[in-house]
Amino acid sequence: MMMTMIEKASKKVIEQRSCVGCRTVRHKSELIRCVKSPSGEVTIDRDGKAQGRGAYLCKNLECFAKVKKKRLFNRAFKTTVDDKLYDELEQMIAAVR
Ligand SMILES: [Zn+2]
Secondary structure: OHHHHHHHHHHHHHOEEEEOOOOOEEEHHHEEEEEEOOOOOEEEOOOOOOOOEEEEEEOOHHHHHHHHHHOHHHHHHOOOOOHHHHHHHHHHHHHHO
16 A cells, blocks of 8 residues: 555656746646757657657747746756747647647
8 A cells, every 4th residue: 555655656757847948847748848859959759759859849839938038948058049940849839829
């Protein structure tokens, strides 16, 4: 019984992620994941299965605008993220609405 509770608790933690824009912790299904590949390219991880370092963004334009303006993904990934990524994110968020 005790083990089951601990397993459930740790699983919940794993599925919670914070947005790089507003720092709000949400379930990962509510966030868009971006991932940095071993070659250093940052892309949107559309199916959530890509390997590499990830950073998350809420599916709303307010967070997107903040992240784009402050280039927060550059900080999150410690690299210069191509503007193309921000364009793709904007399109993706606009499609969700
Ligand atoms: Zn956010």
